[in-house]
Amino acid sequence: MTIDSFQGPHRFLSNFWPAVVMLDGVEYPTVEHAYVAAKTLDPSARAQVAAIETPGAVKRFGRSLKLREDWDDVKLGIMSDLLRQKFTHPELRAMLTATGTQELIEGNTWGDTFWGVCRGKGENHLGRILMAVRAYA
Numbered sequence: 001m002t003i004d005s006f007q008g009p010h011r012f013l014s015n016f017w018p019a020v021v022m023l024d025g026v027e028y029p030t031v032e033h034a035y036v037a038a039k040t041l042d043p044s045a046r047a048q049v050a051a052i053e054t055p056g057a058v059k060r061f062g063r064s065l066k067l068r069e070d071w072d073d074v075k076l077g078i079m080s081d082l083l084r085q086k087f088t089h090p091e092l093r094a095m096l097t098a099t100g101t102q103e104l105i106e107g108n109t110w111g112d113t114f115w116g117v118c119r120g121k122g123e124n125h126l127g128r129i130l131m132a133v134r135a136y137a
Contacts, residue, residue, distance in 0.1 A: 003099060004107040004117075012095050013104065013130060016055035019092060021085040023078075030055045031082045036062035038078045039071060076125060083133050093137050096130070104130045 006013040015031040026046065028034035032055035037046040039062055052058045068074075087093045104127040106116030113122035 002103040002105060004105040006106055010099075012092060013106075015126070017086075017092075019086040019089055021082050023082070026050060030058075031079075031086050033058050034082050035075075035079060036065070038075075038082075039067050040065050041068050076129075079126070080129050080132070083129050087133050087137055096134050097137050099134065103127070104134075 003010050003013070011017060015035065018030060020027050020029060021031055021034045022028070023034040023037055023046075026037070028037060028050060033049055033052070036058050037049040040046060045065060049058055049061065052061055087096050105124055106112070106122075106126040108116045108118050111118050115124070115126040116122050117124050117127075
């Protein structure tokens with residue numbers, strides 16, 4: 001069986017789900033906040049990200065950031081670290097392990113074929129990382 005959408009009962013798998021995580025000693029309210037902050041090494045830009053109220057607004061803001069030079073080399077490792085942190089929260093860990101051995105696919109309609117799958121195409125890195133985290137939860 002497959003979970004192919006991080007909506008409804010599986011919304012907790014989304015990076016928008018509230019879960020405090022740390023990045024370089026700063027707390028962020030969601031994985032999305034911390035991930036977008038990690039895109040830059042500029043402390044003032046990171047402070048702006050931390051102050052944004054919703055993960056959707058954070059995602060939009062992140063599109064305007066000048067990416068750090070090593071971003072393509074570090075983004076998968078950063079996402080892995082943030083998701084490991086998220087699922088150390090006991091309730092979230094229990095919800096993740098309750099997905100059993102189901103394949104986790106971040107299905108989307110917005111064309112993200114790096115982190116997810118759109119129209120049957122994509123690398124599904126988010127789903128792959130979640131399954132790896134689940135294996136060690």
